[in-house]
Amino acid sequence: MPRFRTLTLDELKNLEKEFIQFLIVQGISADHWEKIKINAPQDSILLIDNFSDFVFESVFSKELYIELRHKNMLQVFHAQLNEMSEVCLQDLNPEANFFDDNWLNQITKPTENTLEKYTRTISYQNRALELFIITEQGGKIVNHELFDFLKSL
Numbered sequence: 001m002p003r004f005r006t007l008t009l010d011e012l013k014n015l016e017k018e019f020i021q022f023l024i025v026q027g028i029s030a031d032h033w034e035k036i037k038i039n040a041p042q043d044s045i046l047l048i049d050n051f052s053d054f055v056f057e058s059v060f061s062k063e064l065y066i067e068l069r070h071k072n073m074l075q076v077f078h079a080q081l082n083e084m085s086e087v088c089l090q091d092l093n094p095e096a097n098f099f100d101d102n103w104l105n106q107i108t109k110p111t112e113n114t115l116e117k118y119t120r121t122i123s124y125q126n127r128a129l130e131l132f133i134i135t136e137q138g139g140k141i142v143n144h145e146l147f148d149f150l151k152s153l
Helices: 009-014 016-025 032-037 043-061 100-105 129-138 145-152
Strands: 065-067 075-080 085-091 115-123 141-142
Touching: 009 016, 009 075, 009 085, 016 032, 016 043, 032 043, 032 115, 065 129, 065 145, 075 129, 075 145
Parallel strands: none
Antiparallel strands: 065 075, 065 141, 075 085, 085 115
């Protein structure tokens, strides 16, 4: 059972070269991999689970930014190595829709009547797992620009 989750077939297809390299490092040739899939399918699943964990650990071990949108709230996290900073913008207007990029482009400052900004610093208990949970909730890895913009408001 993987620590995070097993990569989907589409994800595995996109990471085919990396998976081949992973198998080589494990001492498994292409012919041997084909035999494992046929003769020991449980072992092939275990290898895919191990590769999935390797991928997630690799991604979540780096400094990165994650955007998590809700209808009335936008959270952007800066995952540094030892702690995570969050900038959160909440709009109390029932018409707000942070899923719509046009809505976000109209924001000028958090002093508007319905707009509230929050910031906090979060200490990790388990960095990779916490970042994984955010992405499984719909968080997307993004560049620093949105975090910087929200922080400057």
